Amino acid sequence: MKVFVADDISSLGLDRLKQYQEIEIEKRTGLKEDELIAAVSDAEALLVRSQTKVTRKVIQACGQLKVIGRAGVGVDNIDVDAATEHGIVVINAPDGNTISAAEHTFAMLISLSRHIPQARQTMQEGKWDRKTFVGVELSGKTLAVVGMGRIGTEVAKRAKAFGMRLVAYDPFLTEDRAKTLGVTLKSLEDAVAEADFVTVHTPLTKDTKHIIDEKMFGKMKTGVRIVNCARGGIIDEVALCEALTSGKVAGAAFDVFEEEPVTADHPLLQFPQVITTPHLGASTVEAQVNVAVSVAEEVGHVLVGKPFKNAVNIPSLSEEQKQYLQPHLNLGERLGKFVGQLASGAMSEVEMVFCGELDDSDLPFVSRSVLKGLLGYRYGDEVNFINAPTLAKQAGMTIRQVRESQHKVFTHLLSLSVRVNGELHKVAGTLYNGLGPRIVEIEGYPIDASTEGKMIFTKHHDRPGMIGHLGSMLGKEQINIAAMQVGRKETGGEAVMLLTVDKLVPESVVHELSQLPGIHEVQTIVL
Structure with missing residues (x-):
């Protein structure tokens, strides 16, 4: 071979x-x-x-x-x-580069606190300048860790050894897990507001892109120091340059950038208080x-x-198993991805109800697909079909599988319920011949929607003109609606709507939609 x-x-x-x-x-x-x-x-x-x-x-x-x-x-x-x-x-x-990335992050933290690269540069120039490079100690300082996955957890361990106080923001982390790790769980705003140092360790998704922006810099202490050894784009580089210029941020250390490779005219390279390395986290x-x-x-x-x-x-399956199970695996992963974006937060309980034709021996495979999709927004590329149950357990999640022989409407139905920050969120899907996987229920409302594409999900008051208002606003922004599904339980009550659109919807448009009268909730979802 x-x-x-x-x-x-x-x-x-x-x-x-x-x-x-x-x-x-x-x-x-x-x-x-x-x-x-x-x-x-x-x-x-x-x-x-x-x-x-x-x-x-x-x-x-x-x-x-x-x-x-x-x-x-x-x-x-x-x-x-x-x-x-x-x-x-x-x-x-x-798992291969977890320690390498964590150690590089800490090397950046230390270099940032003691101006090590800058001091070395002046010595190359023949200078002996001790006054300019007075640093700060890490001991006793507060480190905000944004994202407590594998690398963030390893960074936190090292920070504790240096006597730092640890606060963390991770919408998927439970309080019990945070206590075990020795960190204090905070909202993002509170975590960065208390921090002397901020380090980010999240995957880059629509929810984490520019998660540290002008607004967040405004909430930070004057003199805060920022580290990014995770993904370019998590921190808004334009907003960071403004914060460096104003003195709000005393220094930054970046290993990753929004556009790579970086050219010599990159704005961050113009600041003497910024340390940069060419994406060396795993090197x-x-x-x-x-x-x-x-x-x-x-x-x-x-x-x-x-x-x-x-x-x-895919798992280690025979060709016959793959052919039979693949549609079910796809449905499970897509439902997991849907709920993972619908309700971002600390997931404590997950229940999967399987109705119909699957054998008991098939359920663990589909369950893994659900968890892979559900955890994808937290772990990014780190989560896979095999390790998803382990990561769920480490996050403190309780997983329950229920097998029911039949459903009163569908030949096959997979129902997924997830408790997030104490609230229960539910989605269900089925397989239609010729149409592939379909979503048939969202938050208790009947619906019939595709499991592919860029979507807008709303909860709204069911009244005349609501769909027209949404369509007009999207049209004004040159966002074309490819498909629309509405679910309701009674006339004039609350309803849900799932719009499939041709391009990603900017957060500014999402905010405008949320301000429309009668709109209770707006979420963007990408499957």
Whole structure:
């Protein structure tokens, strides 16, 4: 079996594949798309880092491909949907660079507090300047950690060792879990308002893009210091430059940027109190070895039929099982994604009710798909089909599965209920022949909607003209409505509406919609 390696991957990782006599390794890097297709046409496995783009065209042309391995966390360079359609397992290495990223964050914190890069630069210039670089101690200072996933948790551990006081914002973190980690859970506004240092560790989503913006900088102490070693775009760079200019922010340390690579005229590079590195969070010998070893071991297990744990898309199923279960897995993941965006917050209880044709042995697979979708907005690329139940347990969530033989209306129905910050949210879906997965209930209201696309969800008072007001406002913003579904229980009461639109709806438009008379709630959802 041929394994083709398209990027530079640690030889220590590839050595794990060489233990299998039936596996042959071929390595060539820097290939263009057509060259990659030719090289992988007879391969059973493809190994990449972030440089090689594994497109739908590549996947469709490689009929023997069984597994694609990504030596790292993110799989943005792989068309996962195309791989899934062709029954190809996509493997990543979600744990390999956690410590590396956490340590780099802390290196930035220390460098920021003591002006280490700036002081070194003046010494290169022949100066001996001690007065300019008087720093601050970390001990006794308050660190706000925005996002308490794996890396945020590791940063918090190190901050405690330095005697820092820890506050955290994570809408998915329960109070019990926060106590276990030794952090005080706060709203985002309160966390940044108390902080001497702020570090962000969230995935980049529509909810976290520019989560630290002009408004948040306005709530911070004068002299606060900011660190971003997570994803470019979590912090509004324009607003940060303004805060640096005004003196509100005393310094910043950035490893990631909204546009990469960064050019010499980038505004942040013009501030002497800003420390920058070129996306080095995972750039340690250990991290590169860890991700290479992890993904190579997993790819080897897939090829020789052993169990594997880091599948991004599908589990270890037979071809017959995949064909039968794939529509159910898709429905489960999409319902999870829907609720995850509908009600962002600390999820404490999850109940899945399965009605209809699935066997008891099928339920764990669909349950994992639901959790993968549900946790996707918290963990981003770190969550996969295999580790989703573990991450849910670590987050303090109680998972309950209920099996019912039949439903009075639908042949098959999956109902998902999630308790978020004490409130119960519910969505249900089914499979229609020829139409694929459909949403048939939202928050107790009957509806019939697709599970794909960019959407606007509203709760509103059911009265004449409501749909027209929404449509007019969206039309004014050049946002076309592709589909619309309304659900209600009684005339003149509360109703829900799900609009599928052709492009993402800006937050400013969402705010305007929420101000319309009779509108009680507006959410954007992307499936």
